[in-house]
Amino acid sequence: MRDNLSELIRDNDRTILFVGIGNLLRQDDGAGVYISTRIMETENIKVITAEASIENYIGKINSIEHDLLVLMDCADMNSPPGTWDIIPPEHVSDLTFNTHNISLKKLSGFFKKEVLVLAIQPETVAFGENLSYIVLEACGQIIELINKKEVQNGR
16 A cells, blocks of 8 residues: 555656545545645646546546546445555446446546556545544545655655
8 A cells, every 4th residue: 555655656757646536525435535635736746626526527637747647535445444555446346435426447438547546445434524533544644655755855
């Protein structure tokens, strides 16, 4: 998990577009959005916060210059809550907890560049506005890894 993300962002020769997906009113389903609103944008790191309407951002995503697209969303990986991983979209079950209208697996076919999913195992997707403590901790780790790369490069 941590090594995969660190390896992805360490490559200064490519631009990564992170897209936050999720519903802020369904607790941990908002994890991708929470992360996207806290990533520091730079020359090599771009961010879009799509929330639950990722399908409305296909054109915008394809129009932004990038080499790798990382969709950040909660997904049921049959793992302990707070577990996160970077996986290819074809490994994401169509039965995710998300609230958008199309699965990430099907959605990835609309994009021009390589697509990966940063999937976060939720503890709960009940109605509510706060992330669970365990998912909030995981989000903090992810944000730190992404933003730390920019601090190191900015010396």
